[in-house]
Amino acid sequence: MFNSQWQCLSVRADAARPKPPEVRPTCCFDGGFSSTTMVYMFAMLAVVLGRATRAALSLFIFKINGSVGHGAYLVLLNLRVFGKMAGPRREDYSYAYADGEDIEGDGQQDDGAQQAEGAELDAGVADDVQPWTGLTLLPEKSDVTELLKDVHKAGHKQLTVLLLGKSGVGKSSLVNSLLGEPVVRVQAFKLQADAEATMTIVRHISVGDPEIDGLRIKLIDTCGLEDPEAGDTVNWGALSKIAEDIRGVSIDVVLYVDRLDLYRVDPLDKAIIAAVTHTFGRQIWCRTILALTHSALMQVPPGTSYDSFVDGRIRLLRGVIPRGPLPFLRSPLPAVLVENSETCPINKDNGHRMLPDDTEWLVGMVSEVVDLVLARRQAYKYNPRMTSKPSQRFRWLLPLVIAAEIFFGRRLLRPALLANRHRVEAVEDAVWSLRWQQRNVLGLHPPHRPSKEAAWRLEQMYDDD
Ligand code: GDP
Ligand code: MG
Numbered sequence: 001m002f003n004s005q006w007q008c009l010s011v012r013a014d015a016a017r018p019k020p021p022e023v024r025p026t027c028c029f030d031g032g033f034s035s036t037t038m039v040y041m042f043a044m045l046a047v048v049l050g051r052a053t054r055a056a057l058s059l060f061i062f063k064i065n066g067s068v069g070h071g072a073y074l075v076l077l078n079l080r081v082f083g084k085m086a087g088p089r090r091e092d093y094s095y096a097y098a099d100g101e102d103i104e105g106d107g108q109q110d111d112g113a114q115q116a117e118g119a120e121l122d123a124g125v126a127d128d129v130q131p132w133t134g135l136t137l138l139p140e141k142s143d144v145t146e147l148l149k150d151v152h153k154a155g156h157k158q159l160t161v162l163l164l165g166k167s168g169v170g171k172s173s174l175v176n177s178l179l180g181e182p183v184v185r186v187q188a189f190k191l192q193a194d195a196e197a198t199m200t201i202v203r204h205i206s207v208g209d210p211e212i213d214g215l216r217i218k219l220i221d222t223c224g225l226e227d228p229e230a231g232d233t234v235n236w237g238a239l240s241k242i243a244e245d246i247r248g249v250s251i252d253v254v255l256y257v258d259r260l261d262l263y264r265v266d267p268l269d270k271a272i273i274a275a276v277t278h279t280f281g282r283q284i285w286c287r288t289i290l291a292l293t294h295s296a297l298m299q300v301p302p303g304t305s306y307d308s309f310v311d312g313r314i315r316l317l318r319g320v321i322p323r324g325p326l327p328f329l330r331s332p333l334p335a336v337l338v339e340n341s342e343t344c345p346i347n348k349d350n351g352h353r354m355l356p357d358d359t360e361w362l363v364g365m366v367s368e369v370v371d372l373v374l375a376r377r378q379a380y381k382y383n384p385r386m387t388s389k390p391s392q393r394f395r396w397l398l399p400l401v402i403a404a405e406i407f408f409g410r411r412l413l414r415p416a417l418l419a420n421r422h423r424v425e426a427v428e429d430a431v432w433s434l435r436w437q438q439r440n441v442l443g444l445h446p447p448h449r450p451s452k453e454a455a456w457r458l459e460q461m462y463d464d465d
Contacts, residue, residue: 260337
């Protein structure tokens with residue numbers, strides 16, 4: 001019996017086959033979605049929903065769709081692409097630091113006090129400020145003072161610089177070099193994560209010149225962003241603690257510190273940059289200067305000059321730091337060279353520290369910092385909402401997306417599917433009527449037209465084969 005029906009059905013192979021809705025598992029829009037439509041709708045939902053919800057939805061779609069390949073594809077698309085986009089959730093981070101830990105050991109850095117500190121500093125109130133004695137010892141004192149005068153003239157009372165980067169790249173050494181005094185501890189070897197996430201130093205200038213006196217320099221040194229104890233992975237706990245410590249503090253410039261004398265950007269570097277973006281938001285890179293330490297290279301690889309080596313290294317790092325939505329819209333990340341070593345060559349005329357390309361790095365760096373401060377009026381202020389979590393940020397879009405999908409399904413998709421079904425049924429009727437006439441002419445008994453349910457079952461068998 002099935003065989004004869006099979007033959008009948010195969011005769012009308014080019015006619016669209018009916019699918020009675022009463023026996024087919026239905027989804028919310030009456031079934032029959034094309035894979036493109038489903039992927040589209042699912043993509044919209046996936047952007048606005050949380051990861052667990054996305055996984056559940058994937059499985060739901062897998063169930064209603066009834067096709068293993070299709071369902072698995074959606075599950076993968078959802079979990080891998082959108083899961084990656086959303087990044088890890090803040091709650092998942094393993095905190096390496098106890099909440100409310102006293103960072104500087106003087107009770108100033110707990111969460112509440114830190115926020116108050118940010119507000120106070122913005123209002124111009126000093127907080128544990130010491131005179132910048134190291135300035136008088138800096139060989140570059142006069143140039144640095146001239147540059148900082150522009151900042152003061154522009155109405156800034158304080159210049160806040162945050163240093164970020166892996167451990168051992170020279171962040172703490174750079175703080176000491178900039179201030180001209182050993183204020184933070186420099187460590188040659190790092191076997192375990194730092195006990196402190198941030199170390200804040202505030203100095204005020206008092207050189208007897210009213211054009212600059214009173215200006216404060218605030219340097220925020222941070223611990224390494226990788227976790228040496230966890231096999232060199234991103235130290236999410238440290239990042240979260242840094243974020244908490246700088247919450248509400250106006251950051252004028254971020255120095256992203258790395259070494260010049262390296263030839264590649266490895267996966268850990270990329271992961272750290274992605275983690276910084278995820279934690280602080282993309283906007284942090286708009287206030288960032290790339291600072292490359294170990295710049296007094298004695299030797300560069302054969303076949304390259306110092307300049308081409310520097311260009312290559314900067315290009316490598318710029319390539320992985322997100323600056324704008326599209327590569328061609330990116331403004332290049334400013335970059336400066338640094339040499340913290342005491343063996344850095346000196347300009348015999350003025351005592352300034354020099355690099356192999358004859359530039360004076362400290363003056364160059366301060367000049368770049370001042371340019372950035374003067375170019376952009378709005379300082380960076382960390383706010384947890386900046387954290388790049390599309391699933392969180394666009395959650396408010398959820399009702400709109402669902403409404404749009406319901407509208408799309410009811411007003412466009414369903415009428416189109418119904419019209420198509422009616423068309424198919426009309427063709428079916430015509431085919432069976434013609435067949436009936438042909439058999440009648442030949443004196444045969446009328447053809448046996450299967451019920452809709454039986455036709456659909458046969459069609460499923462045909463599909464499975
Ligand atoms: P941090 O972990 O990023 O704070 O790195 P540190 O400032 O503690 O420096 C780690 C090691 O690198 C120390 O031994 C420093 O003396 C050395 N160092 C840092 N910057 C430079 C540099 O520009 N040139 C040279 N030659 N050594 C540096
Ligand atoms: Mg350090």
